[in-house]
Structure formats: C-alpha cells, structure tokens
Amino acid sequence: MEKKYRVGIIGATGKGNYGHGLDTAWLDVPQTEIVAVVDENEAGRTAAAERLKCSNTFSDYRMMMDSVRPDIVAICPRWIDQHADMLMAAVERGIHCYIEKPFCRTLAEADQIIRAAEMSHVKISIAHPTRFSPVTNRLKALIQEGAIGQVLELRGRGKEDVRGGGEDLWVLGSHVMDMMLALGFEPEWCFADVQNAGHRVAASDVYNGNEGIGLLAGDAIRAVYGLRQGMTASFQSYRNAGGRPSRFGLQIFGSKGVAEILEGTLAEVWILQDPSWNPGRGGGEWKRVSSAGIGEPEPLTDQKYQSRNVLAIEDLIDSIENQHEPKCGMYEGRRIVEMIAAIFEAHRQGRPVPLPLEIRENPLSLMVNAG
Template sequence: MAKTFRVGIIGHTGRGDYGHSLDLGFLKAPNCEIVAVADADRSGLAAAAKRLSAPKTFVDYRQMIEEVKPEIVAICPRWIDQHFEMARTALELGCHVYMEKPMCQTLAQTDTLVNLCEQKHLKLALAYPTRYSPKLTTVQEMIHTGKIGQLLEFRARGKEDHRGGAEDLWVLGSHLMDLFLALGGAPKWCFAQMTKEGQPVEAADIYPGNEGLGPLAGDAVSASFGMPGGVTASFHSVKQMQGNPSRYGLQILGSRGIIEILEGSMAEVHYLDDPGWSPGRSGKEWKRVSTAGVGKPEPLTDERYKDRHRLAIADLLAAIENERQPLANVYEGRLSLEMIHGVFESTRLGKPVTFPLENREHPLAVWQQNS
C-alpha cells in the first residue's frame, strides 16, 4: 500500500499568496494529506483553510512545522524574499520541501539550502512545470537521436511585457534557465549586458524590484551562455515589446531543423524540418509534436497532465521513496539562479564571467554598495 505523506502548506496572502496554486496541487495529489496551513494574513488563512479543508491553521509557519510535524512543506508564495527563511526552517526541522520558483535571492542562500539538504538527507523540489513534462522527455529524445542534426544554439525570450528586462529574467527567465539546464547541461560562462533606454546601466540605475525580487536595473537584457559542446544559449528581453502571440519560450536550433518548446506541464512543442531555418524560402511547415511523435495526436490526456503541479509532486514523492533527486532539485535550482546572477555579475564587471561565480551575494546589491 502506498505511503500517505503529511503536508503542511505555507502561503502569505498579499505577499505572494499561494503562488501558481501550489496548495491546490497537493489537494488534488494522491498519497498526500494536507494537515495544516500557515498564513500571516488572518483573512487569507481562513480562506485557505476552507479551500483546502485544512484541520489546523497557524499564522506562524515555524509553529505549524514544530507542532504538526509534516513530512513535506509546500512553500507557495511567489515573493522570493521569503523563500530562504521558509525553506531553511522547514529543512532544519526535518521536512522535505516543494517550493515556488526561483529558489532564493542570493547564491549564498542557495548554498545554505544545498548544505541542509545534504546534511539532513532531505529533498527540495522546485515548481518548474516544464521540467516534469513528458513533452520535455520527447524533446530530449529528438535532440539525442539527431532529429535536428547537430545541436548549435538555444534561443529564449521572456514575455517582454511591463516586466521586460531584469524582472522578466527573474520571473519568466527562471523557467527558461531551467530548460537550458535540462536540455543543454550546465553553462561554463556568461556574457551579458543590461541597458536602460539603449545605454548600459550604471549603479545609479539600480532600484528595488517588485515582489521581493531584490535590486533590479534597466529595461532590457541581452545574455549569452557558453554551454557544453560549444553550443551557445541566449536570453533576451526588452520592456513593452511583447508579441501576440507571445514570443515567450525556447527555440532549439540544429543543423537540420528547429524545435520550439513553450512552458507548461504539457508544454506546447513544434518542429521545423528545415536546415535553412526559413519556411519562407524552403516552403517547409512547422509541425506539432506530441509524446507519440511529430504530427501525431497526444495520447496523454487525463487530468494529471493538465494540472500545473501534479507531475512535480508525484516526482517528489518518488524521489523521497527511492532515495534519488527530484528532477528540478536543489542543485538545479542553484544553477538556474547562478545563471540569473551571472547576467547581473557580467553587467556589473563589464566582462564575461565563469561558473561557479566567486561572488555569492547579489551582484547588483554589491555594485550599489560599492558605488
């Protein structure tokens, strides 16, 4: 008989709420029992308790963990300035963690969480839905079997709405950094520039970011990453330059064609069998890709594939039971944050930077302090 895991939910109404409904993911997940919810906002706490049928409620998440002793803690708020203390508390008190992305504000914080996971033999998984998508496995197989020939380049863009630039890099770019890692491996270097109205940003341009992101600067980001095998990955975002339909997503370019993958638990994937990458010249057409293959109908249609968190939670439970790492684990979370910080550090120093970064604090905060 499958084990049932006791789950404690942490939200913060008005300061990141419950993220992209991480709480409801556990409500729907098999083999999970929500035993308590914590929220510093009392009205939000009452609403969450009703929504989740939670038997116990707390305004203090530490008290919840200490009294109820859940096996898994879900850290739901989107605002990342709270993530580190919430995750550290859960890990120190012996709980596995499922948390909203990005993991933390600084690399020093992620180093602490990695060490705690290792010391306590605990698992931490991040809510990157595409990392758990069976469509991602299909894309990985297409690359490895040579469907697009020799892998040459990754190209990604954020949503480029009012958050375009550094905020877009944090909020949406975080998903894309995780896809770079899943499909291309860990980068070796980063060379980036952040600009404001077309000019390189300076320390005086740094301002407090929205939603607890920490310091931000500029209205555009252009970044390149050196991936294994001589492949280059790029991320670009310009404020208020969004497309309709959105350009948000990743294109994987090879010597024989292109794969495009968007973000989601059943990510939309298209394939272009065109060595010239130009349908206007070749007459080739983009074809939809399912887990069954190019141009074939999707066989995976039940509810768990439509939910943003069910596949991730199932992977976390399997990782706990089988003593393996979750797919989007604490190490991958640190690497995706390192890529974001690599953009900031390269901008601060005005030159390429290599990984791992020597500076484990927030590069823009260091720049501002030293100016």
C-alpha cells in the same frame, strides 16, 4: 499499503499568495493529505482553509512545523524574499519541501539551504513544470537523435511585458534557464549587457525589485552563454516588446531545422525540419510534437497532465521513497539562480564570466557598494 504523506501548506496573502496552484494541487494526489494551512493574513488564512478543506490553521509557519510535524511543506508564495527563511525552517526540522520558483535570491542563500538539506537528508523540489513534462523528454530525445541536425544555437526570451528586463529575467527567465538545463545544455560562461532607458546600467539605476527579488536593474537584458557542447545560448528581454502570441520560451536551431518549447506541464513543442529555418523559402512545415513524437496525437490525457504541479509532486514523493534527487531539485535550482546572477555579474565586470561564479552575493549589491 502506500504511505500517506502529511502536507503543510504555507501561503502569504498579499506577499506572493499561494503561487501557481501550489496549494490546491495536493488535493489531486491521493498519496497526500493536507494537515495544516499557514497564512499570517487572517482573511487569506480563512479562505485557504475553506479552499483546501483543512480546519487546522496557523499564522506562523514555524509554529505549524513544530506542532504538526508534517512530512512535506508546500512553500507557495511567489515572493522570493521569504523562500530562504521558510526553507531553512523546514530543512532544519527534517521536513521535505516543494517550493514555488525561483528557488531563492542569491547563491549565498542557495549554498546555505543546500548545506542544511544535505545534513538533514531532506528533498527539495522546485516548481518548474516544464522540467517534469513528458514532452520535454521527447524533445530531448529528438535532439539527441538528430531530428534538427547539429545544434548550432539556442535563443530564449521572457514575456517582455511591463516586467521586461531584469524582473522578467527573474520571474519568467528562470523557466527558460530551466528548459536549457532540462534539455541537457551546460553553460560554462556568460557575457551580458543590461540597459536602462538606452544606457548601460550603473549603480544609480539599481532599485529594490518587486516580488521580493531584492536589488534589480534594467529594462533590457542581452545575454549570451557559452555551452559545454560548443554552441551558444542567448536570453533577451525588452520591456513592453512582447506580442500575442507571446515569444516566451526557448528555440533550438540546428543544421537541419528548428525546435521550439514553451513552458508548461504538457509543454507546447513545435519542430520545423527545414535547414533554411524559413518555411516560406525552404518549403518546410512546423509540426506539433507530443509525448509520442512528431505529428502524433497526445496520448497522455489524464487530469494530472493538466495540472502545473502534480507531476512534480509525484516526482518529489518518488525521490523521498527511492532516495534520488528530484528532477528539479535544489542543485538545479542553484544553477538557475547562478545563470541569472551571471548576467548581472558579467555586466558589472564588462567581460565574460566563467561558471560557476566565484561571488555568492547579488552582483548588483557589489555595484552599489562600489558607487
């Protein structure tokens, strides 16, 4: 008989709420049952209890952990200033975690969480849906098989809405960084320029960002990563420069064509097998890629492939039972935080910085302290 995993849901109404469906996803996983709901906001707690069909509610997550002793907690709030404290409370009690992205605010927080999780043998999985997508796996295989030839460069962009620049980098750029890593690309250095209102960001441009991000800056991000494989990857975001359809995603340019991947559980992937990269000139045609291959209909139609979180939850349970690292676990979460931090550190130093970074705090705090 399968073990039934007891799950505590942690939300924060008005402070990141319940993320992108991290609370309700467990209702679609038969191997789990929701045994407690936490929200310091009474109205939010009542609504969540009704939504999640769970009458056992708490206003304090530590009290819930000590009283209920769940197997897993879902740390749902989008605001990341709460993530480290919630994660530390769980891992110190030996409780596995599924958490909304981004992982945490700084490398120092990530290091602390990882040390504690290693000591308590706890698994942590981060909600980057594209990492768990069967279509992502198919694209990775196609690239390795040479479907677009020799990879020459990668280009990533955020949503470039009102959050464009630094906030877009953290909130949506974290997905783009995850896509790069999921496809097997390994950043070794970063060079970047962060702009605000047309000038290089200085200490006077630094402010406390939305969603608990902490110190933040920039309405334009221009960053390049040197990859171990020998090519470069870029990430750019300009405030209010987005369009419809959005350019948010990652493009991989090769000697024989281009592939594009967008964020999602059944990630939207397209491929252009045309060395000119221009179908108007080269005569190529953009084709949709499914988990079955180029131009093939998508065979995966189960409801779980429409959920942002069920595949990640199944992977977390498998990692607990079979003692492996989740596909997007704490080490990958730290690498994503590092790729983001590297942009601000490269800007601060005015030169390329090697990865992994030596500094563990927010580079913008060093800029502010230096005046």
